[in-house]
Amino acid sequence: QNCLQHVTFHDRKEKADLVKFYQACDIFTAPSVYENLGYVCLEAMACGKAVVVSSTGGLKEIVDHEHNGLLVPPEQPQALADAIVRLCKNGELRSSLGREAKKFIDAHYTNKVAAQKTLDFYGSILKGKTNA
Numbered sequence: 689q690n691c692l693q694h695v696t697f698h699d700r701k702e703k704a705d706l707v708k709f710y711q712a713c714d715i716f717t718a719p720s721v722y723e724n725l726g727y728v729c730l731e732a733m734a735c736g737k738a739v740v741v742s743s744t745g746g747l748k749e750i751v752d753h754e755h756n757g758l759l760v761p762p763e764q765p766q767a768l769a770d771a772i773v774r775l776c777k778n779g780e781l782r783s784s785l786g787r788e789a790k791k792f793i794d795a796h797y798t799n800k801v802a803a804q805k806t807l808d809f810y811g812s813i814l815k816g817k818t819n820a
Contacts, residue, residue, distance in 0.1 A: 706728075706731060710735040725745075732789075733792060734790065742760060743762065752788075756789040
């Protein structure tokens with residue numbers, strides 16, 4: 689399916705409605721100039737979506753270019769457009785990136801993983817071994 693046939697722009701949405709929009713989209717993009725972490729990107733990845741994001745801030749820490757998403761230079765609209773068109777025309781790549789994005793989230797950002805990292809951190813403090 690070529691997603692270039694349907695492009696919809698939406699106004700600001702309430703947080704409670706975001707998951708419905710992530711699930712309905714084919715491609716998620718966050719062409720930010722800077723993001724500390726990029727929660728919206730993590731949320732889209734958790735829904736198994738292919739992402740196109742700026743290679744800046746925390747986004748470049750969570751997106752592995754060509755593996756679980758695509759990185760583009762910030763403030764370069766042609767590079768952003770090219771990446772989006774590429775994914776629109778290549779459903780196999782879009783699906784693959786979405787699958788890998790979901791795997792990445794499951795391995796690094798679930799509540800269970802966060803809880804275990806917290807326990808490990810506090811355990812290391814109690815033992816006097818901290819990296820902080």
